[in-house]
Amino acid sequence: MNLRRLSLRSAATAALLACLAAAPAMQAPPPAPYTVLLPEGRQPLAVRVIGGQEMFALDELAKLFDLTVREDTLAGGLAISTKTQTIALTPGQGLASVGGRVISLPAPPARDGRAWFVPVDFVPRALGPALGTRLELRRPSRLIIGGDLRVPRIATQADPQPAGLRLTFNVAPATPHTVTQEGSRLVVKFDAHALDANLPASPSPELVPSIRAAETGAGIEIDLGPRFASFRAADAPGDRGAGRIVLDLVAAGETTAAKPVPEPAVDPPPLLELTPVTGLRTIVIDAGHGGDEHGARGPQGTLEKDVTLAVARRLKGAIEARLGARVILTRDGDQTVGLDERAAVANNNKADLFLSLHANASARPAASGAEVFYLSLADYGEEAQRAAQSSVPVPVLGGGVRDIEVIRWEMAQARHIDESAKFAGLVEGALRERVPMSVRALQQAPFRVLVGANMPAVLVEMGFISNPEQEKQLASEAFQGSLVQALLDSLVRFRDTRGGQEPLLPAGIGN
Template sequence: MGAVRGTASFASISLVLLLMALLHAQGTAPAAPLTLVSRDGRRPLATTIVNGQELVALEDLAALFLFDVREDTLAGGLTVVYRGQSIVMSPGQPMALVRGRVVPLPAAPVRSGARWLVPLDFISRALAPIHDTRIELRRESRLLLVGDIRVPRVTARIDAPGPPTRATIEVAPAAPVTITTEAGRLIARIDADGLDLSGPIEGAGLIEGIRAGEQPRTVAVLLTARAGAAMAVAGETGGVTRITVEVTAPAADAAAPAPPREPAPPPPAPATRPPLQTIVLDPGHGGDDAGVRGARGTAEKDVTLAVARRVRTLIETRLGVRVILTRGDDRAVGLDERAAIANNSKADLFLSLHANAAPSADLAGAEVFHLRLDREGEDARRAAESEAVALPVLGGATRTIDVMRWDLAQVRHVDASAALAAVLDEQLRAQVPMGSQALRQAPLRVLTSVNMPAALVEMGYLTNEDQERQLGSEAFQSSLAQGIYNAVLRFRLYLEEHRVS
């Protein structure tokens, strides 16, 4: 009988312990801490789960935000006081009185031993309105931002597995971005105090994945072993910085024959023509025509040729697009001849490079021009949209073609040219100083006769002493070339989206 009583007693104790454990699990449990981010750095802020609600200790908040907590032992109320402003709460009441206004809370304050716990939303709903420091709670990412700091939200996605594999990284609100290439990855370094980065993105195609970089405030695009060239361009639209990533397959992979399949597939449809196959770069002036010459002797013709060569190298090596220079050395080329080179090459884009001059030595900054039509040009544009000529061809059929004067060839491309100019302005602005009115229209003769989207870039003022020094330096010329290359890449995406050929 003693053994039976002992067994029963042990069973009862075990049952009581089990019930206590279950009640504790239903009542209080630790939660993943918040990360408080401020100018002083990062630190964890502990929270706990009570009856399904996430709570934080009021004394921990008081130490961080320097407020006083006063407890009315008779009435059982709590008052938070910060610089003459107060928050009043009562146990059992899921609300707070803030500046005389009732603010609902998801749970009432509760006592846990000697500590008072308040719901997490107390921070944003009650404390933030009375505090003189900016406080922002981001529950989803477990962040508590304090002070005037920049922690943009960063999201990423893979748009197309390809090849080429395309991905997009968005930074909101917009922030400056620097992109570098390391072994097997692209690194986007974002100028901010911290990043609110969504979870890692699984890979597809030639991208192995997108995740937080090893260094603070960086995002890494990891490439597979089969990846070839990788390019990334950052631009700002609507207050969001958008990083467009494109990863191509190596040339050997692209040329490798596909393994035979049974049964043989039907012949594929004709491939869509790539939107950019040939680009003409027009280095302004040349030969006896030196263009503008700065006080230090820097000649416009030398600057335009140097930058054009750098742009050609970037485009040919990174995009594999054919690039033609209207002049490859120091020689004179007429305006009509420059247009003829572009038209006879059936180029998809024409870009003329120049350096500027002004009576005032204070003017500085790059500018981008696209064609402005006069009344005759507008009439020609409307006519081009409605008129065509049918010509006979071999076999008895006819072919419909547009007919237009050579000196008005540009009119059909004015919308695409305006888009090109806008992209140039956006991308150059991220690389070099821009003028006060950087995006402009003008009836420039060199643009009038080219039968493709076209723009002209004035890269800076040689009549400005500081800018002349910049335009003559290799570093500044490389920045100009990078901005133009980035614009070409973005414009190619524009053409693909708008199906312009």
């Protein structure tokens, strides 16, 4: 499919576009600058909103990262050079080329007078690879973190208790720390370069007047008020490599009267996510292919479209029975459904999750095992290139055109990549417990069906239908049951990470 012929198939897509287009007209206050944390120190980096996109001035990046920027007036492109690599940008194109690899950006570079601006995602996606280092962009906390700096994320919750106040710090990843009383404050010090912490106002000012980040070093300072009597600190493991610090602050006069404070391991306080998220209320299951599109065909004639529909139907039943979530299938029969229509079903129903089911095929009959994908345009492995659904001509700096397997980075999925990656990891882990996995079990690829999904979205290749043994498995009740159970487990685990919902039912489905 040619880039210019991408059509807007759904009202949801159109509405999303309209809302993006309206964004710059709303005159939001200027965005807060980012802070760049590098081994050499920290620097503020101003950001501007242009065309609804947060952008950095190329000149500022050049100063900060020692880059040379050259404008190719003849070809109309920009060449940004590090000591070893050059990034090519083309005005009007939301793409960058780094050492011949094409990387997608959410918007083209923008010009204001003589100054050029690039989307903030340019830093992790293009500049990091060109510098040969990791540059992590944490949009919610306005941070760019370079190299191997340790900057744990800390989500804090303050819960009033009968005896005083409980502060819970969820620290991801778990980081060595100390808790000490220094005069009229408690100090939690972390073995880290900096903290990425959200700290709430104290709900008990008499006990704790304020909670704030330490001015130097990676620490949190908790001021102690007139009612403070004593404290107790306990560590508990958090989820997925996170650590949890539970600080109980006991108020004067409450010590003897108060009920014993429950152990954190017995009564873990709910996690507070850095960004507000809801649970899983609506899940869209996409049975790949259908109708005229058979998908892959096994040596015995088993069709991918039949396997995906069978698993989708069973999974729907299992989710409804066990999670109480609403499940919508993109097709519940043997009909053809367009790739964009599938994401539109999810968008129109405001789904919290999109899960696309497929079966793989390879010219190598021995190829076997499940693979889990989430969207990428930055990785162009061979598998990903085969998986790409469209080819667009990309102008090359200095003139000429070449064909590259790429899909334009459209509006929706970019915002959910982190959550999609998290879900993909959980799916991979849950599948691994029950079915054979490919050597490349977790990958990113530019699957067209995921691009327009405005929610976390993952595609599962459940096995290789081209492999005679796996073809038999994929068609069997028992194997499909294992797949359903594993996918259900991953949904429960993902829902556990999102909170804000009624207690979970047990995950077993009894077959």
